[in-house]
Amino acid sequence: MLSAESLKRIDREIAKFPAEQKQSAVIAALAIAQDEKGWLATETMDFVAQYLGMAPIAVYEVASFYNMYDLAPVGRHKLTVCTNLPCALSGGVDAAEHLKQCLGVGFNETTADGRVTLKQGECMGACGDAPVLLVNNKRMCGSMSNDKLDKLLAELK
């Protein structure tokens, strides 16, 4: 269900915890599963549950609680823009508006070609670099002027 590479990464996480506490690795395991699959389908979560010896419902609870998991398909790239107050004071809302215009979508929507999903984010802990956005949960981009946003969009195929 998950690739050998993903399972290796999950095993590495499991090893961080006491033998009887495999469940501690569920947050990482779901993140790794999402990296591979793009989003978390029920069967993916069920596999993680089985792999960690957890009840499926306990895995669904975690997946629906933490906001970086996607429980429905998203575009090839997910852009999460912080619009919280410190960012908003330095152009965070403007950056989000610029992206909406360029992409022709609102928050929680995906472009028709399936290229980009736009999300509104909460504090990423990088307010000094505002406007800030996150690409695919992993890559943080700061000081995002409209020029830089345009360049980023051109780069995302």
Added chain:
Amino acid sequence: MLDYGPDAILMKGLDGSNWRLKDYEARGGYDALKKILRENIAPEAVIAEVKKSGLRGRGGAGFPAGLKWSFMPKQYAGAKYLVCNTDEGEPGTFKDRDIIRYNPHMLIEGMLIGAYATGAGVGYNYIHGEIWAEYELFERALDEAHAAGYLGKNILGTDFSFELHAFHGYGAYVCGEETGLLESVEGKKGQPRFKPPFPASYGLYGKPTTINNTETFAAVPWIINHGGDAFLALGRPNNGGTKIFSVSGHVNRPGNYEVRLGTPFAKLLEMAGGMRGGKRIKAVIPGGSSAPVIPGEIMMQTDLDFDCVAKAGSMLGSGAVIVMDETTCMVRALERLSYFYFEESCGQCTPCREGTGWMYRVVHRIEHGKGRQEDLDLLSNVADNIAGRTICALGDAAAGPVKSFVKHFREEFQYHIDHKRCMVNVPGGYFTVSNPSAGRAA
């Protein structure tokens, strides 16, 4: 070279790339740990030194770190844990990210000393979900420390052993609350636990656990190297040491500045380049979004330590200073903060789950010209019925901004209700917090 200001002791001599073990050792890194192990200093003596330093928790609550360490049971036979809270998601706060990406070994050494003092055998550093590159870098630092014999079994040939792992969160503000964080490490929803029992008696996996903020641990090596008295002398009585302040908002140079506790806010503002565009300062949130807002003129007279900021009517919190100038619509600013708490409430306690949404909807309708005369009293009532009635501090954190914004800027809220538009703005113009000039021109 990264410049955190002339008073910097923790973030001194960093250039963004000299984070590696050899660089840290060249700066005197791991000397404090070596001193403790070489001189066989008793754990109680380490705790006494930290107590003497006046080091207070840097994550927001300001609890004395040495005292917290002393709560760990000494004679406990089973596993004990040490946890670092790098789940930095309090809006306005971005200092711990700099510690783990620019000086990660300082944190590792601080945690090693904490483990030695509290008798913990295993530790976790819980890192904010949104900062992946920093998580990866911290893991590399852990590998370096392992390879050099600073982590693992029989550290530096002694009988002291400590394992430290990095844990990557996945997006939940409430996990910054210590017991929510512990639940998260256990692989559950990050819903905070009722206290007592406190983590020192019932923590991770039900075992005695000490949990401190990143910056708190990071200050410990300096304290051991230079003495608690020296650290205390950098700040003020009951407010020892330096503190990293994250300055955001309407300033010319947003960023982190490490200054002595007790430094006047006006001086910090100057370090951050002063007000953007030379505008007048209107309001400051001095300790992260959960701290009550203070009018600019009061803040300009306030010194930055736990006690002075409390006296001014707010809290030092995490040291996240959000600066707003005269073009800021306070209704709109509060609307955004209220949305944040509504979004991040974990849903466990009814007053917070229902109240945060209620407050957001009321502020939202005031901002959008649909406010009712009774709304200001209603907001105050809802806030009062959340504060103090929830398991964790998120409820208080959500109520605080509402109460303080309405208290200090009531006339703006009233104007919105009476005139269906913003008093900051020119008539008929659209106002955005983020781009005041566009709003004014409209």
